[in-house]
Amino acid sequence: MQRKAILSEVSGPRQEQMTGLEGGFYQRDRSWHPAALTPQYKTSVLRSPQYPLLALENTISEMTGPRFGHGTIGPLDNDLIRNFAKTGDAIGQRIIVYGRVLDENARPVPGALVEFWQANAGGRYRHKKETYLAAIDPNFGGCGRAITDAEGRYWFRTIKPGAYPWPNGVNDWRPAHIHFSLFGHAFAQRLITQMYFEGDPMIWQCPIVSTIADKAAIDQLTAVLDRNATLPMDALAYKFDIVLRGRRSTMFENRMEGN
Amino acid sequence: MVQTLTTLKESPSQTAGPYVHIGATPNWVEITGVWDEDLGLVLVGPETKGERIIVKGRVFDGSGNVIKDALIEIWQADADGLYNSPEEKRGKADPNFVGWGRQPTDGTTGEYRFETIKPGRVPYKDGRLMAPHITVWIVARGINIGLHTRLYFGDEEAANAECPVLARIEHKFRLPTLIAARSEENGMPTYTFDIRL
Numbered sequence: 001m002q003r004k005a006i007l008s009e010v011s012g013p014r015q016e017q018m019t020g021l022e023g024g025f026y027q028r029d030r031s032w033h034p035a036a037l038t039p040q041y042k043t044s045v046l047r048s049p050q051y052p053l054l055a056l057e058n059t060i061s062e063m064t065g066p067r068f069g070h071g072t073i074g075p076l077d078n079d080l081i082r083n084f085a086k087t088g089d090a091i092g093q094r095i096i097v098y099g100r101v102l103d104e105n106a107r108p109v110p111g112a113l114v115e116f117w118q119a120n121a122g123g124r125y126r127h128k129k130e131t132y133l134a135a136i137d138p139n140f141g142g143c144g145r146a147i148t149d150a151e152g153r154y155w156f157r158t159i160k161p162g163a164y165p166w167p168n169g170v171n172d173w174r175p176a177h178i179h180f181s182l183f184g185h186a187f188a189q190r191l192i193t194q195m196y197f198e199g200d201p202m203i204w205q206c207p208i209v210s211t212i213a214d215k216a217a218i219d220q221l222t223a224v225l226d227r228n229a230t231l232p233m234d235a236l237a238y239k240f241d242i243v244l245r246g247r248r249s250t251m252f253e254n255r256m257e258g259n
Numbered sequence: 260m261v262q263t264l265t266t267l268k269e270s271p272s273q274t275a276g277p278y279v280h281i282g283a284t285p286n287w288v289e290i291t292g293v294w295d296e297d298l299g300l301v302l303v304g305p306e307t308k309g310e311r312i313i314v315k316g317r318v319f320d321g322s323g324n325v326i327k328d329a330l331i332e333i334w335q336a337d338a339d340g341l342y343n344s345p346e347e348k349r350g351k352a353d354p355n356f357v358g359w360g361r362q363p364t365d366g367t368t369g370e371y372r373f374e375t376i377k378p379g380r381v382p383y384k385d386g387r388l389m390a391p392h393i394t395v396w397i398v399a400r401g402i403n404i405g406l407h408t409r410l411y412f413g414d415e416e417a418a419n420a421e422c423p424v425l426a427r428i429e430h431k432f433r434l435p436t437l438i439a440a441r442s443e444e445n446g447m448p449t450y451t452f453d454i455r456l
């Protein structure tokens with residue numbers, strides 16, 4: 001009901017002359033993102049596009065996207081300590097992860113679906129292809145999700161994941177990390193990334209982290225310990241803000257002939 | 260020093276890794292009881308308007324091997340060419356069609372498969388109609404940043420020929436790689452869309 005009202009408010013030819021109308025998304029800064037072909041991460045060699053990407057200006061197809069209502073989410077979806085618990089809480093360092101989802105214009109992105117998954121405290125995933133010898137925690141599934149509130153905020157409770165070895169070099173290890181998937185308001189904003197933990201020396205030895213060339217970009221994926229947000233006698237807290245692509249605002253329209 | 264811009268940088272991407280399904284489709288990897296149903300499995304219900312179709316295919320790496328641990332998402336308009344999104348300003352889409360789907364590639368065959376409807380045409384920014392298409396997004400271990408592509412329909416020759424997006428592709432030999440061939444599978448129109456990295 002409410003949505004229909006919003007739709008009629010911004011549609012119609014009169015609006016097209018309005019200033020401040022939102023246009024396409026800013027071009028992705030490909031030097032800030034990892035390149036597709038990063039030989040130190042061996043799997044990327046055969047899984048990177050061989051031909052240059054086609055440049056596609058944003059159309060309605062990219063500037064729209066699915067929206068997930070708060071009803072999508074169950075009460076334990078953002079509690080990885082309890083959402084798979086069988087006999088008790090998951091084992092490990094109890095932490096809260098919280099932050100905001102913003103766009104490049106520094107505006108909050110409300111209603112964004114944030115999904116996260118991670119290894120257990122020993123660095124082991126609950127997955128049949130996982131072969132690392134660290135023990136499975138019977139009370140830890142490793143997945144969760146949240147939807148951002150009106151200020152773009154999300155939060156969840158979990159245990160700090162362990163570092164784990166992986167087959168790349170003969171002795172490569174991933175730093176402790178949490179995987180994140182984000183839906184903003186448009187399919188052009190779709191993003192999957194990983195969160196690292198402040199002060200972890202393993203960050204600087206990881207062939208996947210180093211697919212990102214700029215140290216400042218790696219720092220952007222590194223959550224900061226927030227002593228003020230800790231739960232006394234319970235859990236540490238890490239703050240992790242995420243930035244999605246922002247939209248151009250068109251102060252002057254540049255319309256093609258006939259439109 | 261000159262003034263500074265107040266824009267932020269987009270968070271850099273990192274690979275979805277081998278266990279993306281734990282987060283995206285946990286029930287599919289036997290993590291059950293956290294939530295009842297994985298998101299994006301079902302696009303079409305009995306009330307959905309439009310021609311029922313199947314979209315399927317496989318993802319191949321640079322050596323021609325099938326990638327069996329990918330995750331595919333699709334986003335498309337309804338049968339009338341409207342998106343079920345608050346960002347859709349042209350009208351109200353079919354409330355019985357979400358337009359978004361998510362499927363893993365099969366761990367054995369590498370095939371992904373969506374049951375959906377054929378989308379209507381959507382205008383380009385200058386008002387000309389694009390050919391019917393589905394937006395496809397691919398992530399997997401070894402893919403550092405999610406890949407967007409488009410699926411066009413092989414039986415839409417006339418619309419494809421006048422699509423302003425397809426017309427902009429400089430190297431014409433790449434054009435057929437965006438077009439899914441139509442066949443029939445158990446009486447259902449089936450479009451096969453293989454993706455080659």
Ligand SMILES: [Fe+2]
Pocket residue numbers: 119174177179276
């Ligand atoms: Fe991981």
